[in-house]
Amino acid sequence: MKKAIAILTGGGPAPGMNSVVGSVAKTFLQKGYQVIGLHEGYSGLFDPTPRTTEIDFLLADDIFNRGGSFLKMSRFKPTDKNFAEDFNLDFFVNNNIVLLVTVGGDDTASTANRVAKFLAEKNYPIANIHVPKTIDNDLPLPNNTPTFGYQSAQEQGTSIARTVYTDARTSENWFIVAAMGRSAGHLAFGIGAACHYPMIVIPEMFNRTEITVEKIVNMVISSIIKRKMMGMNYGAAIISEGVFHSLSDEEIKKSGVTFSYDDHGHPELGKVSKAHIFNEMIENKLKELGIKVKSRPVEIGYEVRCQTPIAYDLEYCSLLGMGVYKLFEAGDTGCMVYVSQAGTVEPIYLKDLQDKNGKIPPRLVDIDSTRVQMVLDNILNYVTEEDYERARIFVKNPEAYDLANILEWK
Template sequence: MIASRQKMLAIVCGGGPAPGINSVISSVTIEARKNGWEVLGIYDGFAHLCKGIKNVVPLTIDMVSRIHYDGGSMLRMSRANPTKAEESLRKAVETLLDLGVTHLVTIGGDDTAYSAFKISEYATQQLGMSLQVVHVPKTIDNDLPLPEGVPTFGFETARALGAQLVSNLMEDARTTGRWYFAIAMGRTAGHLALGIGKSASATLTIIPEAFGTGQIRLQNLVDLLTASIIKRLALKRDYGVAVVAEGIVEKIAPEDLKNLEAHCFDEHGHIRYAELNFPELLKQAVMKNLCDLGVKMTIVGKEIGYELRCAPPNAYDIEYTRNLGYAAFDFLRNGGSDALITIQNNRITPISFAEILDMQTKKTKVRMVNIHSIQYQIAKEYMVFLEKDDLDDSMKLKALAAVTKLSEGDLVKRFAAVAL
């Protein structure tokens, strides 16, 4: 009788950090070890695997028993993309199999989920080997295709800390008479920006979903912000904070960003927002707008994101990630594979990779903010935008025009397009 193959579970962390990664690592490792499985931690995401390098560490219960309180990732991580070239994918799969790995837990966002799917597919279809894979959805962007109301882990911690930072900026703005443009992380969707802006009672929050499916011109965004500043001044408030989702950049017409250099894009083809310096670009454009209108205002651009990613997880995310780690192992132990793990209505609910893939792009679907939801409608109710009523009401229009050097008629012509 042939002895059964020793079960070896590997853990890979891909993409950017998020609060709670260590808690998942801890939970998965403890459950696997309790059941007699070996556990390997893979350092630096797929970076070494893609090159056929075995940079790993055996994980034990003692090593991980208290790391759930820590931010960051004990295994570090990277955005290395094993699907970028067939050779990289082959080396990643062969290296895992050569290490004796029978089961793989990936922790990451949409790109890592897609990489996990391709690794499992390659092992089965090209090498005829079984490699059971489960993905734990991680991103402070909250944009993986989970059911509405089910967050990705790390989001709640990031939102809470981001709201505290924006609240501090709001008080500084009030005290000093200035505006802040806080650009919040969120590569495509506006979940984090909206969560931060609503929780901190920011003056307004701008997310890409609010502009529909088409492209927008940079000048439209600039006019929208300019109009809000003018309205606040007309209300005798010379300060404010605008939270802007960085994903808005992906909606701006390419000709408005034509000077982007190659280093502004990562291995998955996404814009590196830190390289773009979007806060400064937006600040300068609005300052020029205001200057042309005869309005004096100090504006400070701030990025909010890197401060959030490696924060220690809050109680919600610790409990959530321990649950997800347990659920991921339970799924594999019971023969499951090729799925993203979720917990819905207090039940472990896997979602197959096939369900979360966009069949046209062959990439993972992205969950956008539902702008028709009551949560968004309430958030918008408390934002300060220029409204059509402001331009139709003679008293309000007079107050707005008095802030600028425009006549009332010229002000209507200038900003009617961005009045909501």
């Protein structure tokens, strides 16, 4: 029987999913392997009758440059009981599968780590290689290398945010934009910096103080006041949804939002409009202060996940796909494929990234980096100590809207 590989995609979509799957398939098919696509993420590994599709070269070529994922995705998280009782080894044995390729983000990578350890403990002769994706850009790849999908999502998000900013300037309104990013603010920061938004709010900015609803609101108000002092009655603020993820239960209650939670224990932020919530709170505070500003909410979320990948990700995902074969041929397993900016392929072992709970911690925005500090110092508009006297025209206590005071950076 011909040797085979299996591929699954987990978590949420990101531009380049099909590009990776197509590249992996084309590479292995040309080396004489059969390629089996496993639908519904990890759930297929614990199902006695998994839903599969054999991927031939024609199918791989057809899906390569499309958005979305041909292989249906799932956020299924197997329990220890699933591993002990439901792991479908027969699927691997009956199909002569020698390699499992998993494509996903931090949760998928953490589960891939569990699969790799499980296979090793049971002495099952099946290699496992993970391909890191996420539009959140929060997997800890070396040298600040992006995860695939991020560049395409930032491009689409920037297109939306740029149009929104043009509307703000044209109508002399403010827009409150929320962007995806569960644990880290890479996407919101990247979009905001590209569009010269006068206020960007990401979790990493609260490195010296607790995140609260009041502080988030006051940061946006600070920018509104500063722009008014500059003679500008318009603007836009972009807020990472990750600030919700970092709020305490008490602070979440203050926001008035009740979340449901996914299989990994994360609040299902996609079910609510964070932009609408923030906009309501900001409007209420502006009314209380007597500052006349029209503001509108805009959500940048699902719109960027399934777009057609840009050239960067098409090439990057091709290298990742081919890199899977290179690592497999070298005998590597239990690792992520890493392609450097120079195009070299190396394994990153999941066991070396995990914390004491077996989870892979997210890569955060380096708030102290020169790149970030230049944006904070030169693009954002906010109240500083030098503005206090002029700011009193709008508020009695301008020091409460001084960004350095809000974030306790002084």
